Amino acid sequence: MEFLMSIIVGIIFMAATxxxxxxSLLRVIVGTAVLSHGVHLLLLTMGGLKKGAPPVLKEGLTSYVDPLPQALILTAIVIAFGVTSLLLVMAFRAFQExxxxxxxxxxxxDQHE
Structure with a gap:
């Protein structure tokens, strides 16, 4: 499964590049958003796609899933949303001017004028 996810991440990086x-400035902004989604999948894949219990201590459970990749992805989602919204506002202002x-x-x- 990790191999398939790695191929998908590569395709997403290729499309983002x-x-x-x-x-077009709008395509550049969409490309950065797509690149951030590729990074989220990459972080998830690097953390390992394991099956196990949630990381809550209970008696009798020995197999837990690592919560660090999920925490990193949540942080990256918030940062990507902030960067994308900033870029959209800057592009809108540049289009107005x-x-x-x-x-x-x-x-x-421009060579046509």
């Missing part, structure tokens, strides 16, 4: 290298979301036009490197 493709989106982040495009000229420049009336475009094309990165070349924002830099002033």
């Amino acid at each position: 493709y989106l982040m290298l495009s000229k 420049l009336r475009t979301d094309d990165m070349d036009q924002m830099r002033g490197n």
Whole structure:
């Protein structure tokens, strides 16, 4: 199962890299969000996909699941949400000022004019 998850994480990273290298600012933001989801899956896979009881002490249970990857993923989700919302607000403000979301036009490197 870890091998399949590793392949899926690689595909997600590939799609995120493709989106982040495009000229549209909105695609770059979607690419960063997709990349953060890939990191969440990577953290889950690196923690090991084990079956066991929740990490609550009870008598008679010997197999517990490690809670650290889940805690890291929850923290990463909150950070990714904050970064994505900041990028969306900055992109909206840039669109209001420049009336475009094309990165070349924002830099002033437009060859068509």
